[in-house]
Amino acid sequence: MIETSDKPRIEFTPERLERAKELLTHYPEGRQKSALLPLLHLLQEQEGWTPTEGMDYIAELLGIQPIEVYEVATFYTMYHLEPVGKHVIEYCRTGPCMIMGGEEVYAHLKQKIGAQDGETSADQLFTIKPVECLAACGWGPCFQIREKYYTHLTIEKVDEIIDELRK
Amino acid sequence: MTSERPKILTDKTHIPGIETFDVYRKNGGYSAVEKALKTMTPDEVVEEVKKSGVRGRGGAGFPMGMKWSFLAKPEGVPRYLVCNGDESEPGTFKDHWLMKTIPHLLIEGMIVSSYALGANTSYIYVRGELMYVVRILEKAIAEAKAAGFLGKNILGSGYDLELYVQPGGGAYICGEETALLESLEGKRGNPRNKPPFPAVKGLYQCPTVVNNVESIATTSWIVNNGGDAYAAIGIGRSTGTKLISASGHLKKPGVYEIPLGLPVQEFIYSDEWCGGIRDGHHLKAVVAGGSSVPILPAAMLLKTASGEDRLMSYESLSDGGFATGTMMGSGGFIAMDETACVVKNTWNFSRFYHHESCGQCSPCREGTGWMEKVLHRIEHGHGSMHDIDLLVDVAKKIEGNTICPLGDAAAWPVASAIRHFRDEFEWHITHPQEATRPGAIFKGHMELV
Ligand SMILES: Cc1cc2nc3c(=O)[nH]c(=O)nc-3n(C[C@H](O)[C@H](O)[C@H](O)COP(=O)(O)O)c2cc1C
Ligand code: SF4
Numbered sequence: 001m002i003e004t005s006d007k008p009r010i011e012f013t014p015e016r017l018e019r020a021k022e023l024l025t026h027y028p029e030g031r032q033k034s035a036l037l038p039l040l041h042l043l044q045e046q047e048g049w050t051p052t053e054g055m056d057y058i059a060e061l062l063g064i065q066p067i068e069v070y071e072v073a074t075f076y077t078m079y080h081l082e083p084v085g086k087h088v089i090e091y092c093r094t095g096p097c098m099i100m101g102g103e104e105v106y107a108h109l110k111q112k113i114g115a116q117d118g119e120t121s122a123d124q125l126f127t128i129k130p131v132e133c134l135a136a137c138g139w140g141p142c143f144q145i146r147e148k149y150y151t152h153l154t155i156e157k158v159d160e161i162i163d164e165l166r167k
Numbered sequence: 168m169t170s171e172r173p174k175i176l177t178d179k180t181h182i183p184g185i186e187t188f189d190v191y192r193k194n195g196g197y198s199a200v201e202k203a204l205k206t207m208t209p210d211e212v213v214e215e216v217k218k219s220g221v222r223g224r225g226g227a228g229f230p231m232g233m234k235w236s237f238l239a240k241p242e243g244v245p246r247y248l249v250c251n252g253d254e255s256e257p258g259t260f261k262d263h264w265l266m267k268t269i270p271h272l273l274i275e276g277m278i279v280s281s282y283a284l285g286a287n288t289s290y291i292y293v294r295g296e297l298m299y300v301v302r303i304l305e306k307a308i309a310e311a312k313a314a315g316f317l318g319k320n321i322l323g324s325g326y327d328l329e330l331y332v333q334p335g336g337g338a339y340i341c342g343e344e345t346a347l348l349e350s351l352e353g354k355r356g357n358p359r360n361k362p363p364f365p366a367v368k369g370l371y372q373c374p375t376v377v378n379n380v381e382s383i384a385t386t387s388w389i390v391n392n393g394g395d396a397y398a399a400i401g402i403g404r405s406t407g408t409k410l411i412s413a414s415g416h417l418k419k420p421g422v423y424e425i426p427l428g429l430p431v432q433e434f435i436y437s438d439e440w441c442g443g444i445r446d447g448h449h450l451k452a453v454v455a456g457g458s459s460v461p462i463l464p465a466a467m468l469l470k471t472a473s474g475e476d477r478l479m480s481y482e483s484l485s486d487g488g489f490a491t492g493t494m495m496g497s498g499g500f501i502a503m504d505e506t507a508c509v510v511k512n513t514w515n516f517s518r519f520y521h522h523e524s525c526g527q528c529s530p531c532r533e534g535t536g537w538m539e540k541v542l543h544r545i546e547h548g549h550g551s552m553h554d555i556d557l558l559v560d561v562a563k564k565i566e567g568n569t570i571c572p573l574g575d576a577a578a579w580p581v582a583s584a585i586r587h588f589r590d591e592f593e594w595h596i597t598h599p600q601e602a603t604r605p606g607a608i609f610k611g612h613m614e615l616v
């Protein structure tokens with residue numbers, strides 16, 4: 001984090017900057033820090049993860065110290081603090097999904113893409129990330145890729161989804 | 168039979184296109200906003216909600232009208248209504264379903280509730296993983312605003328309301344109301360010490376009400392039909408209906424709106440609801456109210472200690488205290504047949520709580536880690552009999568000794584699993600090879616139903 005100065009600066013695209021500005025209007029005067037979580041999502045939507053340079057840029061937009069952004073980004077589980085593959089597969093490892101056969105399905109998933117928990121596949125296409133309950137327990141096992149939920153997973157369904165994403 | 172069931176939240180959810188403003192409006196939507204803003208004072212709305220007896224649906228079951236009446240109203244200080252859509256309690260997915268299926272029901276409820284509380288800015292905090300639901304809500308809010316139900320001078324009443332959706336960043340603890348407010352202020356989700364309560368110092372240190380999605384969604388019906396009509400549904404102090412998230416080894420898992428007081432037996436086995444346990448299997452255990460509540464063996468869930476049919480109500484589910492009862496919680500109903508391993512499930516939940524502990528209090532931070540480790544050991548065949556007592560001891564030391572209820576929520580599943588399934592834990596210790604074989608099933612003396 002110290003040698004950030006020689007890294008290229010990251011800024012929002014003009015459209016995203018518009019959205020960022022709109023977000024800031026959601027909160028009372030002087031409470032713009034409230035936009036921090038949504039802005040981190042916006043950064044991740046743009047960059048695929050939350051690089052330090054992007055967090056520094058958000059700190060500038062909000063007029064707060066970079067450390068205030070880092071300490072928040074590290075508290076929450078959704079922000080990727082390291083570069084990730086093109087598709088991050090966040091699978092639910094919590095009880096209800098497990099008793100519905102999650103273990104077998106996820107074991108197959110990891111074998112198919114050739115990466116274990118926290119790893120990225122050699123082709124940089126997939127990163128595997130175990131997460132906790134996604135509020136879809138009755139439709140489990142399930143995983144999420146970006147904003148999309150994939151539910152009622154079976155080994156066959158996993159094959160179809162991954163084959164499709166590889167195309 | 169089915170048609171006679173009261174439907175307060177799900178009467179329109181089957182209608183194609185109900186997620187759009189036009190269809191929702193054509194089917195009577197937003198009539199509660201018209202009624203409240205044009206014919207009722209804010210206090211009259213609060214009064215109806217009080218009369219309804221509706222209890223908070225986020226887990227604690229605190230009477231909603233009473234909570235509203237605690238809201239401080241100092242002159243010149245804004246008040247806030249914040250809707251809790253963090254829904255991260257394992258086993259619970261009803262708010263997710265409701266928001267994506269009929270977003271305008273929540274928005275309509277937010278408008279009448281904000282009016283009742285005198286809030287001019289309100290937020291719906293939604294767990295960040297549900298970003299697609301955030302977008303559904305944002306679209307619905309834009310539609311409602313374009314139709315004059317949000318913004319300045321709504322329906323010419325002089326009442327102004329801006330409504331925003333705020334995504335979380337992934338953290339179960341942000342479902343706890345003070346952690347949620349911290350998060351909404353752009354900070355880490357560390358629960359605050361109480362008092363002061365949010366009703367006095369909440370969002371931005373201003374008086375704030377935090378209510379669950381389902382709680383707020385009921386208010387339109389209450390405004391339209393009156394608090395007495397709501398209170399006529401249900402049983403005793405469990406008035407109205409409740410959304411139940413049914414998961415696990417059921418024939419028909421899903422979200423159901425039940426009248427409170429429905430027999431548990433009927434909920435599980437009737438074709439009108441879950442349709443029974445999947446073919447060829449038998450019910451072993453149920454976690455009836457989300458991962459935080461005590462697990463019960465099937466027989467104990469279906470009948471209370473005095474031999475009466477147990478009902479889906481706050482009182483009946485907790486009948487017998489923790490010795491033989493459990494809790495309604497958030498209504499996350501997780502059914503397990505004989506193939507489910509109670510030790511493994513308890514370990515899984517312990518890992519969850521350890522992972523989600525914010526780390527502020529040492530009994531929670533250390534205790535959840537310890538329980539996870541010991542349970543992992545037992546589950547993998549390396550436990551000792553002493554470990555079982557150790558778990559009971561650690562759970563006791565966490566309970567009641569933390570800033571927020573996550574500590575209790577972590578302790579109860581462990582304590583109850585040992586209370587009711589001790590023989591299964593012992594079997595893992597005395598027969599490690601058998602117990603750790605893939606697909607191993609404990610065939611102890613437990614009564615299956
Ligand atoms: C660890 C923890 C997690 C919680 N998660 C949620 C949640 O996801 N949704 C919710 O409505 N309430 C949750 N609650 C309860 C809230 O603190 C609060 O009581 C509730 O939002 C109040 O709304 P209600 O009275 O309408 O239920 C949680 C509480 C704790 C201790
Ligand atoms: S009980 Fe646990 S989650 Fe709650 S404040 Fe303490 S450490 Fe944080």
Ligand code: FES
Pocket residue numbers: 092093094095096097098132133134135136137138140142257258259
């Ligand atoms: S346990 Fe997997 S979504 Fe809830």
